[in-house]
Amino acid sequence: FEVNLPQTVQVKKGSCVTVPCSFDIRSEYNGNLNDTCEARWVFNPSLTPQLTETNPVTGILTRKNCTTTFNDMQPHHNKAYNFRLECKNDLKYTFTNKKVIFKVTDDFPSPTLTPSTLTVKEGESVSLTCSAPAPCLPHTPTLTWTPTMGDIHETIQENQDKTKFKTSVLNFTASQHHHGQKISCTAAYKKQDGSPDGSFTTSLIILDISQILHSSNCIKTSNQLNCSCETVGNPLPTTHWYLNGQPVDQSSQVVVTNEPLNGSHDRDLSTLLCFSSNSFGSTSKQ
Numbered sequence: 001f002e003v004n005l006p007q008t009v010q011v012k013k014g015s016c017v018t019v020p021c022s023f024d025i026r027s028e029y030n031g032n033l034n035d036t037c038e039a040r041w042v043f044n045p046s047l048t049p050q051l052t053e054t055n056p057v058t059g060i061l062t063r064k065n066c067t068t069t070f071n072d073m074q075p076h077h078n079k080a081y082n083f084r085l086e087c088k089n090d091l092k093y094t095f096t097n098k099k100v101i102f103k104v105t106d107d108f109p110s111p112t113l114t115p116s117t118l119t120v121k122e123g124e125s126v127s128l129t130c131s132a133p134a135p136c137l138p139h140t141p142t143l144t145w146t147p148t149m150g151d152i153h154e155t156i157q158e159n160q161d162k163t164k165f166k167t168s169v170l171n172f173t174a175s176q177h178h179h180g181q182k183i184s185c186t187a188a189y190k191k192q193d194g195s196p197d198g199s200f201t202t203s204l205i206i207l208d209i210s211q212i213l214h215s216s217n218c219i220k221t222s223n224q225l226n227c228s229c230e231t232v233g234n235p236l237p238t239t240h241w242y243l244n245g246q247p248v249d250q251s252s253q254v255v256v257t258n259e260p261l262n263g264s265h266d267r268d269l270s271t272l273l274c275f276s277s278n279s280f281g282s283t284s285k286q
């Protein structure tokens with residue numbers, strides 16, 4: 001006779017919890033496992049078996065599924081419970097190989113955000129994952145992203161001990177406007193005892209938009225070129241202009257003429273190059 005239970009289950013005071021549970025019995029008792037069987041949760045196997053006070057809802061016992069949802073958990077449920085099978089025949093058994101310990105608390109682990117810090121480049125696609133325990137299957141937490149942006153995809157996943165958690169994946173494309181942006185994920189849990197819903201937030205700040213952007217624009221007249229070069233980045237990039245490989249200016253706007261320089265050959269205006277760099281790298285555009 002064996003039962004499979006998670007060792008400990010965390011639950012927020014006043015909310016519900018679903019305990020995944022399965023069991024097995026010796027085959028000669030299979031015929032006894034029928035609709036007359038009931039699940040009991042007892043906190044001391046040596047005492048007279050007693051039903052937990054919380055009105056459990058059970059899975060299908062005849063399929064050896066004793067999954068139970070306990071409602072409105074309170075601190076006095078902080079005990080270790082054994083599962084007991086009671087059928088209106090010879091099959092009456094308290095499973096002792098495993099017990100489940102409830103940890104009813106007022107606070108709850110904040111949702112986890114991965115990655116926990118974020119350094120991105122302009123135009124990069126970013127994927128953030130927020131996960132929060134989902135202790136009660138009928139009432140999974142609501143996960144909200146602040147600010148609202150990008151595409152969101154939610155799933156319920158299972159831990160190794162069969163307890164569940166909810167994840168929300170947020171995808172968006174980074175732009176320089178996101179530099180220093182705080183992104184938060186909030187998990188809100190419904191309460192059944194009339195107290196306010198519990199909500200927990202984890203945040204991260206986008207650290208750097210490191211890419212240097214170029215948009216260059218030139219106005220050409222018969223003998224001169226008036227060019228601007230826009231660079232965006234963090235840290236702020238510096239701009240240099242080169243003509244025939246020689247530095248000519250150090251601002252975002254440059255005006256160059258094709259007049260021969262000091263008697264040497266004509267300047268080739270097509271070689272005008274905007275070069276910008278910061279600590280993350282550099283780019284240039286002709």
Ligand SMILES: *[C@@H]1O[C@H](CO)[C@@H](O)[C@H](O)[C@H]1NC(C)=O
Nearest residue numbers: 031032033034035036088089
């Ligand atoms: C349950 O099993 C017992 C013993 O095998 C049997 O006497 C009883 O009639 C069964 N009840 C139902 C509802 O199948």
Ligand SMILES: *[C@@H]1O[C@H](CO)[C@@H](O)[C@H](O)[C@H]1NC(C)=O
Nearest residue numbers: 022058059060065066067068
């Ligand atoms: C047991 O029942 C629960 C519902 O109470 C269900 O979610 C779960 O998938 C079942 N487990 C198995 C192994 O069938």
Ligand SMILES: *[C@@H]1O[C@H](CO)[C@@H](O)[C@H](O)[C@H]1NC(C)=O
Nearest residue numbers: 125127151152153169170171
């Ligand atoms: C989010 O991005 C990940 C990784 O880039 C991708 O696998 C997933 O399909 C995307 N999901 C949505 C909803 O866009």
Ligand SMILES: *[C@@H]1O[C@H](CO)[C@@H](O)[C@H](O)[C@H]1NC(C)=O
Nearest residue numbers: 219225226227228253254255
């Ligand atoms: C170069 O162009 C900018 C606008 O594109 C203008 O404001 C500026 O006066 C021009 N400079 C010269 C020397 O033509």
Ligand SMILES: *[C@@H]1O[C@H](CO)[C@@H](O)[C@H](O)[C@H]1NC(C)=O
Nearest residue numbers: 246259260261262263264265
């Ligand atoms: C022109 O060339 C002479 C000598 O070759 C040099 O002394 C002078 O500085 C140059 N002028 C400029 C504007 O580059």
